[in-house]
Amino acid sequence: MQIGAHALVFTGTFDRAGLTTAIEKTKKAGFDLIEIPLMGPATFDRDLAARLLADHDLGATASLGLSESTDLTSPDTQVVDAGERMLTECLDIVGAMGGTRLCGVIYSAMKKYMEPPTTAGRASSAAAINRLATRAADLGIHLSLEVVNRYETNLLNTGRAALGFLDEVDHPNVSVHLDTYHMNIEESDMFSPVLDVADRLGYVHIGESHRGYLGSGTVDFDSFFRGLARVNYDGPVVFESFSSSVVNADLSRMLGIWRNLWDDSDDLAAHANRFIRDKVNAVRSIEMH
Template identity: 50%
Template sequence: MNPLGIHALVWAGDLTPEGARKVITQSKAAGFDLVELSLHDPKVMDVALTRSLLEEHGLKVGCSRGLAFSADVSSDDPAIVAKGVALLEEAVNLTHALGGSYYGGVPYSALGKYGQPVTALGRKHVVESLRRLSDLAAAKGVTIGIEVVNRYESNVINTARQALALIDEVGASNLVVHLDTYHMNIEEVDFVQPVLECGDRLGYVHIGESHRGYLGSGTIDFTSFFHALAAINYQGPITFESFSSTVVAQGLSNDLAVWRNLWDDGMDLATHARSFILAQAKGAGLGVTGRAY
């Protein structure tokens, strides 16, 4: 059965005590099972309070974050790589402290457009960094998700097949593939073959429209995607993700290239997304945790 999740940036741009309370209460009110917390600014978070709120509202938690070019683990510069590893290790420790067992995002490069392919040395640094990170995560009971993103956000991984190859190279059993329909729409040949190739190594899914707005208003072939999930008996989280600078602060909005807003009402967006995902799951014969259709 699949937990139905929602990204925290649908509700609030940070995880201050006030922001965390809004994220958690709104996620519960909208009918979700899991909330994905973005750890892009962890110093503002009260970890104990956030965990208490999650437990109070009966929500599961997953975490994610991206890296800047100044902390890029695919860099040729060992000092820059070390900064990235430190941030990733902090994120894994925070995930564990929050009561979570999944940390994902892009732990293999900066999140941004590169001007050249990754170098052989940079690739070596990625593998070494992920081995170190996966060892720490395993000791904390945390699974690491390798999110596949498009060519304008990384030069290391852009397809599911590349993610599987990297996981094989790292050789850690707690690494899984994280697919996102928004990115798949740009890079993959379709919405079926990558899912089938991942099989039981698919550990997390982001549901996002082609323009990251309301589901069903863009070009994503969700019917094929959900049927592919059912074909591999996928039982991991299915998490809705969308961004608007109505919620997300300017700096992070710029990092995510939110140049226009497709929504300004998080609750309306979220409840629509929940209904849409449940309908797709029902049509594909895919279960969703504790939720009636």
Template identity: 45%
Template structure:
């Protein structure tokens, strides 16, 4: 098992100084991996990032959320094309940094929709993801679909919906990306969701985030149930800590996630506490 941390615990934007700070802090606080935020992959200094990861002995994954202008679940062909181009750029980030997972909200825009997803839009999403998966397979990279709560997507909100969507796409390197923040809102059973994903062979990536997005163990997530289920099914993949506060701000992403208040000020204390929590409960 690899324990990771989301880059936005450290920095809002992935520029050269941000890359140096985030990677150094990740190593200093004892994590195995950093999850890169690939919202703007064309602006990321990939050679520098890869060099820093190697120097610090860290692995990486990458995640992003699409926006209205890059929504591959849209019926607008221009938005679908823009989203496809962005996803392929993000895939190159993972490949060139030596990672093996591209995950997040890569199937729709990360936003509150005013209507249900349309069948045409869903087919657009499935088509792009199938093409992305085929390209990812050339570099032994998997895709993780992070289902989100109803206020952040209208495509997949539960594990069951995600497994069905993956089956419809029909690519064996697409997996379910489970996130406790969203599961705490939408799932009937945290343990049941974990077991269903594992039984389908699609439990591919895990985000651990508290109900208020702050320090683990201080909110309403049922950690004994969720982490106990991970142990029960023998999950040995990546577990990444994700937390957001208005202390660290991205120009657009913080607004998309409605990060309006400080949930913490000291990100080093936060990271140390989360790492200890994960290792205590998972024995990792």
């Protein structure tokens, strides 16, 4: 199991200075890997990222959320084609960085939809993800589809919904990505969904109910980590938290960061690293009981 941090904990920009800051601080906080959001793939310096990761002996994954202009569920085939092209470019970036996974809301736009998904929209997205999964497999990269709350997609809001969609995608190189922040909104509990997804779980985000310090909100982390242990999960576990003191105004608006619960990313990250590792170790000790 690799414990990681989302780069937006440390920076909201991904030029040379931003990448350097995020990678250095992730390593300093004690994490094994960094998740880099590919918000601007056309201008992202993949070679620089690869060098910095190698210099700091840090693993990498990447994530993003699609927009209305790249929505794979769109009835407009040009929009779907644009989304597939962008995700193909993101896969090339992940491969160049030496990364192992591309995750996030990569199956629809990350927005509040005003209608449920259509049958045609689901089929369009599933077909595109299937094609992308084959490309990803050729590069040694795995795809994970993030389950998020109803205000950020109309397609995958629960673990069970994700399993149904994976059946439609029908490709072994695609898995479910669970996020405790979103689970706390949509799921009935924090244990059952992990067991439901089981060996189809490929990626985990750890976030508190209010996006602040872990353990200071309402997420039942004890049950969640017991679930991970029960299904023998051994993939990435990545801390995610946002503050407008770090990310830019546009991203703050998109993520709904109306109040800040922290302003010291170094302390927040070090605390999260200890918190996650303590939970993992505590659950492992149950085997000795």
